[in-house]
Amino acid sequence: MAGRALLIGECMVELRQAGDGLMRKGFAGDTFNTAYYLRSLLPEAWPVDYFSAVGTDTISDEMLTFIEGTGVGTGFIRRLPERTPGLYMIHLKDGERSFSYWRSASAARLLADDASALRAAIDASKLIFFSGITLAILAPEALATLLAEVGRAKAAGKLVAFDPNIRPRLWDDADRMRRAISDGAAVSSMVMPSYEDEATHFGDASVDATIARYIALGVSKLVVKDGAAGITLDFDGERCFVPSAQAEKIIDTTGAGDSFNGAFLANYLQTGDHLKAAAFAANVAAAVIGHHGALVGRSELDVPVA
Numbered sequence: 001m002a003g004r005a006l007l008i009g010e011c012m013v014e015l016r017q018a019g020d021g022l023m024r025k026g027f028a029g030d031t032f033n034t035a036y037y038l039r040s041l042l043p044e045a046w047p048v049d050y051f052s053a054v055g056t057d058t059i060s061d062e063m064l065t066f067i068e069g070t071g072v073g074t075g076f077i078r079r080l081p082e083r084t085p086g087l088y089m090i091h092l093k094d095g096e097r098s099f100s101y102w103r104s105a106s107a108a109r110l111l112a113d114d115a116s117a118l119r120a121a122i123d124a125s126k127l128i129f130f131s132g133i134t135l136a137i138l139a140p141e142a143l144a145t146l147l148a149e150v151g152r153a154k155a156a157g158k159l160v161a162f163d164p165n166i167r168p169r170l171w172d173d174a175d176r177m178r179r180a181i182s183d184g185a186a187v188s189s190m191v192m193p194s195y196e197d198e199a200t201h202f203g204d205a206s207v208d209a210t211i212a213r214y215i216a217l218g219v220s221k222l223v224v225k226d227g228a229a230g231i232t233l234d235f236d237g238e239r240c241f242v243p244s245a246q247a248e249k250i251i252d253t254t255g256a257g258d259s260f261n262g263a264f265l266a267n268y269l270q271t272g273d274h275l276k277a278a279a280f281a282a283n284v285a286a287a288v289i290g291h292h293g294a295l296v297g298r299s300e301l302d303v304p305v306a
Contacts, residue, residue: 002045003126005265006076007035008146009134010052010108011067013059016090023089027066028295030131030165030258036295037262037284038129039071046269049073051121053107055084060107070295076121078114083107101169103137112142115149122153127269129261131163135180136170143180151187159269162188163261166197178202185214190221192261198224207232211239223278225260231278242278245286260285 009031018024032050039048050072054060056079063085064074086103103109111134112118122128128150135143154160164181171177178201185191191214198210211222211234222234230243263284268277287301 002043003269004124005035005038005042005046005048005127005129005269006051006121006125007031007038007048007072008051008111008128008130010086010103010106010111010137011050011054011063012103012106013063013085013087014090015087026295027063027085030133030163031129032067032072033258033295034129034163034262034265035072036070037259038266041263041266041284042269047073049076049121049125051076051111051118053078053080053083053109053111055079055107056081057084060085076117078107078111078117080107080110083110106137109137109139110142112138112146112149115145118145118149119152122149122158125153125158127159127161127265128153129161129163129265130184131165132177132181132184133165133167133170135184136167136177147183147187150184154187154189159190160188161190161192161261161265163192163257164197165194165257166201168201174201182217185219186217188219190223191219192223192225192264194257195224195226195229221274223264223274225257231282233274233278235274240275242275242282245279245282256285256288259288 009029011027011029011032014026014028015023035048035050042048050067054063054077067074084105084107086106086108089100091098130150138146150160162184166181168174168177193210195207195210198204202213204210204213207224207226210224214222220236224232228244230241233240260281264277264281267280268274271277284301
């Protein structure tokens with residue numbers, strides 16, 4: 001049965017090297033990247049919308065035009081005067097990527113300030129997806145608003161999916177970060193963590209420990225990504241494993257996790273089969289990292305239709 005998918009977070013302006021001291025402008029962000037792949041892999045009967053906030057300036061106009069061009073809906077994106085999108089720059093050295101960020105004036109930091117707008121968007125949707133980065137950019141009161149509204153969605157039986165996507169640089173305190181991530185998981189029905197992050201920041205000794213910790217928070221569906229070591233799933237107490245797909249070539253790993261999330265959700269929404277969804281998502285992620293950039297066109301992905 002079709003429905004509306006709503007992804008909540010921040011799309012940013014991306015600057016990356018284009019040679020000869022020039023930079024190439026793009027738009028990206030973890031939850032938007034997931035929205036992009038969800039839209040690419042779902043039939044048109046499933047609208048995919050983005051919930052965020054942007055400014056009223058020219059670069060905000062360009063961002064909205066770009067998002068609309070991908071097929072992702074912008075009707076729930078608020079426009080805030082005197083604010084702008086956040087910006088990040090990619091630095092490359094010996095093939096390794098690092099980032100500089102400018103987001104203090106980002107409109108997306110205020111995305112949950114209008115609780116009624118947030119509730120209306122969630123009420124109109126069947127799937128809600130957000131991430132730890134979504135939580136990290138919000139002020140404490142707005143964070144509480146978002147968690148409360150998402151919790152209402154879970155209680156109403158909607159599919160609420162959460163990727164902890166732990167980025168300690170975005171938090172002023174490690175304990176607050178861990179509490180917020182745990183609170184985000186507690187209002188979610190599906191959590192899609194990366195084991196390396198969980199081991200580093202929560203001290204989990206194994207994938208099983210990560211799963212046990214999230215189950216204790218009330219999560220019924222776990223999709224634990226562990227890179228080349230594969231994917232471990234626990235759905236309503238049923239534990240299973242899906243191996244990673246072999247990538248023919250690795251050019252850019254930037255969009256691996258986000259593309260996996262979008263592909264998994266696209267397949268799961270259509271089939272209800274988490275094993276098939278994980279295998280499909282692993283193949284999509286393996287194809288994506290064989291291309292430059294986080295957003296790879298559907299025609300460039302040599303994978304079957306979801």
